[in-house]
Amino acid sequence: MRDAVDKRRRLLLGAALSGMTAIDAGLHARAYAQAKVPAAARASSLRRLEPLRHVETEILNIACFEEGPATGPAVILLHGFPYDIHTYADVAAILAVKGCRAIVPYLRGYGETRFRDMATPRSGEQAALGADVIALMDALHIGRAVFAGHNWGGRAATVAAALWPDRCAGLVTVNSYLIQDLSRAMMPGPPENEEAMWYEYYFQLERGRAGLAANRRKIARMLWEEWSPDWDFDDATFDRSAAALDNPDFVDVAIHSYRHRFGNADGDPRYAELAKRLAAMPPITVPAATLDGDSDGVVAAGDGSASAAKFTARRIHRVVKGAGHNVPQEAPEAFAAAVTELVKV
């Protein structure tokens, strides 16, 4: 298995290094300079993001951490699967020092966030994740914010930026444009990439649901290791996040998310209208910064050109050297810098 992962990394690195334009090479050099931060900064702090506040939306009671001046420009920091808000343990502190109001919610199915009604479908579809961001902003009376995220959180950020641009001061994502094209979900990828998605295929079966329920920590840890091969996280760092996966809705939301994206689960009718708009793959019309980790073990780093047409406003793309899939936690300075640049615009 190790060999396969190593091979995959080589393949992904090859993809990242080929086909770069002169402009991209310049960006790449800049990213390289950024990556030369002191090693100490890469060793993510062990602080817990506490205390949490709890915010009621129509659907959820959202647990979130807030840091920084209440009057500062708002930044919503959105975590991924199988991670939690501590992806932003360092980013939140950096942004607060720079005067931002950083808001870090647990997504539906994670940590202390709860569904308010037993009867609400535990949907993990992309439209729901985007709608949750806007509902949170409404509940907090925040008009506009920078949306920043990776993985599921990057998708939530992309969805919200595309459908509610008037609420978005700018978008920061890892892995660029993340709205899923369900109409192409049955088109196979290169086998090396398909192998990296083993968990997504596993989750299509009831065996995968039972496996996730029984072994969520072991599965999460394997994914962390596969996706961030150069990140030397310790047990305490992992356990701090893994506790969020004990949420009673975690398995339902995760399984629904991975089935829905392949057309193997129906969406919640509540989000049908949003899902229809997402099916058109709407562009991002707000300023955007996109980051790829050059040792990302699940989504190959690229030069950003493949998704260029989806960004109709100013957009910069950077490859963060040494970072894997969990870019905000692995390279917090690079991630925070992308946010503050958008805040200043």
Next chain:
Amino acid sequence: MARASSTQRLEPLRHVDAGALNVAYYETGPANGPVAVLLHGFPYDIHSYVDVAPMLASQGCRVIVPYLRGYGPTRFRDAATRRSGEQAAMGADLMALMDALQIQRAVFAGYDWGGRAACIGAALWPERCIGLISANSYLIQDIARAMRPAPAIHEVPLWYQYYFQIERGRSGLAANRRDIAKILWQQWSPNWAFDDACFERTALAHDNPDYVDVVIHSYRHRFGLAEGDPQYADIQRKLAALPPVTVPAITLDGAGDGVVPATDGKASAAKFTGRRTHHVIPRAGHNLPQEEPEAFAAAVMELIKA
């Protein structure tokens, strides 16, 4: 020396109508010798036995090496026959081949899909079986328990099985059958330094027009997510009871098997009610007969001499 699997092809092939199939097979050794049927796995072909077959022939065995349904020049005789890859079909194919060749008894030897076919033949038709050689021991699938998860670390190598559950996986296998097979060879036999010629020789067998259908059906059926062919319903019903192997058996595990971890054989001990010995072969991966032909051939000869 024998580890560097030879580059010769198992030719010429013979063809025989047998049940649902026209089976392409290689035969070597004296026609009146004790018979060994050598059954290959997925995603491999008859060249898993390229070295085992001549070793057995030189010791007096009549060796039969068929291409399984969906592989190489083996063909379905009727376009309307379902392209089932279920375990019962593999066992039925083995019996049909024995009947077509008028072979009364033989050693059944195999690994992976072929080991499963051998186990089924031995369990359901013991009167036709001199003895069983199976890599990874007892291989009859317990479909009723297929939805029970394994430890997470053991689910990862099964990525292709989960991939094949959705149409994306079918398209992926059709488009990238060689790349997928090569990844699996590498994962399953991490200590085996096969070369391109060795891989290509076998990968040709996957261009069979029924390969994708049979493979996809096999991996869906074992999880209870595809129906079986009704013509095998009786056999499958017997297999659901997980019948014991009553004939003499030798089971082999490769210590370097990257998909089915080597064991001490105890977990499956109750399934072998006849004499059974279990060996772990150092370094060997999942394609045991091609990686360690002497060990595999020695096990076959041990049963024939007994």
